[in-house]
Amino acid sequence: MTDHFNQLTSKDFMSDQDIRWCPGCGDYSILANVQRVMPDLGVPRENFVFVSGIGCSSRFPYYMNTYGMHTIHGRAPAFATGIKASRPDLSVWVVTGDGDGLSIGGNHMLHTIRRNIDIQILLFNNRVYGLTKGQYSPTSQIGMYTSSSPDGSIDHPIDPLAFALGAGATFVARAIDVDGAHLQQLLRRAHDHPGTAMIEILQNCPVYNDNEWAEVEDRKSRIDAALVLEDGEPLVYGSEGHRRGISLHDGIARVIELKKDQDPIAAGVAVHNEAYQTPAYAFALASLRRPDFPLPIGVFRAVETATYDALLQGQVAGAVVKRGAGSLHDLLHSGDTWTVEER
Amino acid sequence: MSRKAPGKTVQQLESVAIRFTGDSGDGMQLTGTKFTESTAIAGNELSTLPDYPAEIRAPIGTLAGVSGFQIHFSSKSVRTPADHPDVLVAFNPAALRANIDDVRPTGMVIVNSDSFTAKSLKRAGYAEDPRPALRDRYAMVEIPLTRLNREALKDLDINMRDADRCKNFFALGLMYWLYHRPVESTERWLESRFKGSVLEANLRVLRAGYAFGETTEILPVSYIVPKAKIQPGVYRNITGNKALAWGIVAAGELMQTDVFLGAYPITPASEVLHEVARYRHFGVKTFQAEDEIAAICAAIGASFAGELGVTTTSGPGFVLKQEALGLAVMAELPLVVIDIQRAGPSTGMPTKIEQADLLLALYGRNSDSPIPVIAAMSPGDCFHTVIEAFAWAVKYMTPVIVLSNGHLANSSEPWRIPDVDTLPRPKVGYWSDPETFLPYARDPETLARPWAIPGTPGLEHRIGGLAKEQGTGNVSYDPRNNEDMIRLRAEKVARIAADIPPIEIDGPGSGELLVVGWGGTFGAITAAVEAARQNGKAVSSIHLRHLNPFPKNLGSILRSFDKILVPELNEGQLVRLLRTEFLVPAIGMNKVRGQPFLIEELLARIDEMLSEETSP
Ligand SMILES: Cc1ncc(C[n+]2csc(CCOP(=O)(O)OP(=O)(O)O)c2C)c(N)n1
Ligand code: SF4
Ligand SMILES: [Mg+2]
Numbered sequence: 001m002t003d004h005f006n007q008l009t010s011k012d013f014m015s016d017q018d019i020r021w022c023p024g025c026g027d028y029s030i031l032a033n034v035q036r037v038m039p040d041l042g043v044p045r046e047n048f049v050f051v052s053g054i055g056c057s058s059r060f061p062y063y064m065n066t067y068g069m070h071t072i073h074g075r076a077p078a079f080a081t082g083i084k085a086s087r088p089d090l091s092v093w094v095v096t097g098d099g100d101g102l103s104i105g106g107n108h109m110l111h112t113i114r115r116n117i118d119i120q121i122l123l124f125n126n127r128v129y130g131l132t133k134g135q136y137s138p139t140s141q142i143g144m145y146t147s148s149s150p151d152g153s154i155d156h157p158i159d160p161l162a163f164a165l166g167a168g169a170t171f172v173a174r175a176i177d178v179d180g181a182h183l184q185q186l187l188r189r190a191h192d193h194p195g196t197a198m199i200e201i202l203q204n205c206p207v208y209n210d211n212e213w214a215e216v217e218d219r220k221s222r223i224d225a226a227l228v229l230e231d232g233e234p235l236v237y238g239s240e241g242h243r244r245g246i247s248l249h250d251g252i253a254r255v256i257e258l259k260k261d262q263d264p265i266a267a268g269v270a271v272h273n274e275a276y277q278t279p280a281y282a283f284a285l286a287s288l289r290r291p292d293f294p295l296p297i298g299v300f301r302a303v304e305t306a307t308y309d310a311l312l313q314g315q316v317a318g319a320v321v322k323r324g325a326g327s328l329h330d331l332l333h334s335g336d337t338w339t340v341e342e343r
Numbered sequence: 344m345s346r347k348a349p350g351k352t353v354q355q356l357e358s359v360a361i362r363f364t365g366d367s368g369d370g371m372q373l374t375g376t377k378f379t380e381s382t383a384i385a386g387n388e389l390s391t392l393p394d395y396p397a398e399i400r401a402p403i404g405t406l407a408g409v410s411g412f413q414i415h416f417s418s419k420s421v422r423t424p425a426d427h428p429d430v431l432v433a434f435n436p437a438a439l440r441a442n443i444d445d446v447r448p449t450g451m452v453i454v455n456s457d458s459f460t461a462k463s464l465k466r467a468g469y470a471e472d473p474r475p476a477l478r479d480r481y482a483m484v485e486i487p488l489t490r491l492n493r494e495a496l497k498d499l500d501i502n503m504r505d506a507d508r509c510k511n512f513f514a515l516g517l518m519y520w521l522y523h524r525p526v527e528s529t530e531r532w533l534e535s536r537f538k539g540s541v542l543e544a545n546l547r548v549l550r551a552g553y554a555f556g557e558t559t560e561i562l563p564v565s566y567i568v569p570k571a572k573i574q575p576g577v578y579r580n581i582t583g584n585k586a587l588a589w590g591i592v593a594a595g596e597l598m599q600t601d602v603f604l605g606a607y608p609i610t611p612a613s614e615v616l617h618e619v620a621r622y623r624h625f626g627v628k629t630f631q632a633e634d635e636i637a638a639i640c641a642a643i644g645a646s647f648a649g650e651l652g653v654t655t656t657s658g659p660g661f662v663l664k665q666e667a668l669g670l671a672v673m674a675e676l677p678l679v680v681i682d683i684q685r686a687g688p689s690t691g692m693p694t695k696i697e698q699a700d701l702l703l704a705l706y707g708r709n710s711d712s713p714i715p716v717i718a719a720m721s722p723g724d725c726f727h728t729v730i731e732a733f734a735w736a737v738k739y740m741t742p743v744i745v746l747s748n749g750h751l752a753n754s755s756e757p758w759r760i761p762d763v764d765t766l767p768r769p770k771v772g773y774w775s776d777p778e779t780f781l782p783y784a785r786d787p788e789t790l791a792r793p794w795a796i797p798g799t800p801g802l803e804h805r806i807g808g809l810a811k812e813q814g815t816g817n818v819s820y821d822p823r824n825n826e827d828m829i830r831l832r833a834e835k836v837a838r839i840a841a842d843i844p845p846i847e848i849d850g851p852g853s854g855e856l857l858v859v860g861w862g863g864t865f866g867a868i869t870a871a872v873e874a875a876r877q878n879g880k881a882v883s884s885i886h887l888r889h890l891n892p893f894p895k896n897l898g899s900i901l902r903s904f905d906k907i908l909v910p911e912l913n914e915g916q917l918v919r920l921l922r923t924e925f926l927v928p929a930i931g932m933n934k935v936r937g938q939p940f941l942i943e944e945l946l947a948r949i950d951e952m953l954s955e956e957t958s959p
Pocket of ligand 3: 055097098099124125126127128129130137
């Protein structure tokens with residue numbers, strides 16, 4: 001371990017490799033913000049491991065001057081599981097795309113989240129397969145025209161956060177590629193969360209799906225198009241003069257128009273709580289869609305429960321306490337044995 | 344217990360093969376296993392073959408539900424479970440029907456006469472009672488097992504169903520008497536396993552079965568099979584799967600490195616996961632993954648992090664692992680992949696035997712991605728094979744494939760327990776010096792790259808599946824570099840041959856016919872070749888454990904014989920390799936019935952080969 005990590009800067013996390021993303025790709029901003037956050041996390045650089053699958057987004061580890069694995073399509077969570085389960089001392093980050101993580105890798109995503117292994121998953125959602133040149137993905141909206149859907153996509157999309165919540169995710173958040181300050185805040189929260197922390201990062205692909213998130217990426221329109229979640233604060237959004245809130249009853253969300261200076265809580269607006277044990281509340285938030293509702297960003301859910309890696313280490317340590325460290329000689333001689341004498 | 348049977352004849356035999364058969368609920372595997380333990384303690388050489396139905400709960404009394412366990416024991420050397428049992432124990436008509444054709448002519452057939460009811464005859468598909476016809480051809484021993492068993496338990500507070508479930512131990516007791524086996528090990532086992540009335544019932548019927556043998560008129564003769572000449576040492580029984588599991592645990596201990604096993608349940612590999620999971624106190628971690636892909640990926644992740652990654656599976660799961668194996672080749676990380684082959688293709692016959700994944704192991708990935716392959720040749724050899732695989736994996740920084748099969752997995756043999764101090768202790772060394780570190784610099788001798796694990800300051804680096812530049816490991820699309828790297832990786836695997844001992848020939852070093860086997864067919868081939876030589880035939884054999892790379896002297900041995908026969912439980916895989924690699928006129932002998940080779944069929948083919956004119 002080094003003791004100089006406190007002095008590290010974002011530069012220390014930049015590798016010497018040329019970055020190959022298209023100009024204007026949202027991945028640049030995400031990379032820069034991740035590099036900015038790393039020095040503040042109190043982790044020596046050599047203890048970071050970035051693991052990815054395949055896709056434009058999955059090139060990410062090459063650009064991080066940490067340990068990294070660029071693996072195979074969709075399987076990054078499984079590699080990360082092996083790393084973290086064997087070495088809980090490491091800070092393990094998965095970088096994946098909407099195709100990598102929810103199409104070919106949907107199964108691993110589900111099971112990794114359900115086990116609550118203590119890793120961070122950054123899912124770059126550009127709602128398209130970038131690397132393979134623009135086919136629709138599992139998050140693409142119905143009707144999207146692409147090279148493989150010339151008549152429009154007929155696949156119903158999945159919402160990454162609803163998926164994660166369905167799998168029992170203990171930490172679920174949404175960020176925007178270009179909103180650096182907010183993204184950094186969520187990266188820190190994800191790092192501090194014990195258990196699987198999933199952040200969906202809305203990412204623009206200017207080449208194959210430009211402006212998919214324009215409404216929330218643009219600072220001005222974001223005010224009316226996004227709902228910034230703050231723990232303990234009412235679900236209020238909208239520009240000065242057009243403030244609105246969200247009420248939630250029986251899982252049904254409604255927009256409440258707020259008059260100037262009206263107390264939102266008194267008006268029936270729900271108060272955000274990250275810590276509800278039931279995922280139903282966060283699921284209701286994850287179901288809010290444009291244009292009828294604002295798109296929530298921030299932490300949807302943060303609850304604590306035992307992590308897979310801690311339970312596994314606990315079983316190993318417990319077995320040693322209970323049975324003593326294993327002896328190979330005793331193992332080989334366990335059960336019935338017999339001796340054949342020299343004759 | 345070696346009570347003398349008064350007034351009965353005792354006859355000495357060199358060897359006996361017994362097959363215990365019954366409904367899958369009758370406890371035949373347990374009966375066979377206990378008889379095996381007792382036989383090992385009696386000092387015989389032995390070999391066993393369990394055969395169970397694929398269905399967990401097939402309808403009672405049907406052919407689909409028949410379960411069997413064969414044991415062959417002898418005062419001489421035993422290589423196989425025997426082609427034909429001398430004795431068949433059949434608990435019901437279905438078991439009789441399913442097995443009778445395998446019994447040696449005039450062999451002994453012991454049946455539970457209580458089970459020959461109209462209903463069970465019908466279930467077994469018999470139009471009429473087969474026993475009268477069989478009495479002329481076999482030594483039929485008809486015992487009212489159900490009634491005798493109930494009788495022995497009549498004053499015990501136990502319901503009829505539980506009482507009937509003990510009857511396999513009655514039969515076991517009888518067989519112990521018949522072959523002069525000690526009952527103590529079984530009694531000890533029962534005491535460790537059960538208590539109360541269940542323990543009492545089982546102990547009682549075991550002893551009652553033994554006593555029945557002593558007194559019954561039906562069995563006038565009992566048999567002694569003298570002790571075999573066995574190398575001195577401490578022995579135990581071991582199945583191939585247990586040996587694999589213990590090899591995994593042992594590798595961690597010997598290499599002083601924690602083991603991480605990722606696996607997804609599949610027949611016949613699941614027991615390895617079950618067994619290893621019991622040894623957390625060795626620091627061994629098991630991870631039951633969501634599928635075979637996740638299992639291998641997690642194991643590779645653990646290897647990257649500095650542990651001994653291993654994954655266990657069978658055919659269909661092995662297929663799923665191929666893409667990740669390709670990554671392990673590219674990333675040059677140590678990894679052991681164990682494929683316990685089963686009969687295919689597709690889901691095939693999961694509980695049956697084949698050795699048809701050799702070409703998959705060697706060539707099952709996209710592009711040129713060579714991986715060393717070792718095949719275990721006996722249950723006990725599985726233990727050493729796994730340790731050898733880990734040693735290669737770490738020394739050469741490469742995935743290594745271990746092939747076993749369903750036969751080795753489930754059959755047991757007496758195994759001389761190795762002295763832990765004499766086992767190899769392969770060295771594990773992680774790179775630590777940042778000044779001299781290059782992720783893909785190579786050791787001049789082994790061509791291995793350094794193992795640099797997270798947590799080591801100054802060695803931060805990225806690996807992955809994209810083509811790697813020599814030395815730096817940076818992504819490179821340079822055409823020459825790619826070709827060089829593909830050839831370097833192949834050369835690295837080829838250099839492992841330096842660690843492989845030369846193959847020893849069983850029989851003369853040159854001559855007319857060489858039989859070449861690999862993996863789990865060792866017993867049958869050796870037995871057949873030895874028998875042929877005893878018949879005066881000029882035939883030798885070699886058995887390959889190392890399939891990639893081959894032992895260095897393989898080519899010269901092959902060229903020293905006029906004819907080469909390659910028996911395989913597949914449609915001709917090793918034979919293809921030998922022909923292409925060494926340009927020798929090797930001929931295949933192939934069987935894909937889900938069953939092992941019979942010695943007699945190998946002998947017949949050997950005779951045929953020797954009588955044929957040599958043709959180029
Ligand atoms: C086994 C396998 N199948 C298909 C591919 C081709 N492939 C590479 S990336 C990709 C989709 C990536 O989409 P996404 O995860 O959304 O990443 P993006 O490029 O959009 O960041 C596909 C289909 C592959 N590399 N491997
Ligand atoms: S294709 Fe799209 S996602 Fe990929 S690098 Fe280019 S802009 Fe980014
Ligand atoms: Mg995408």
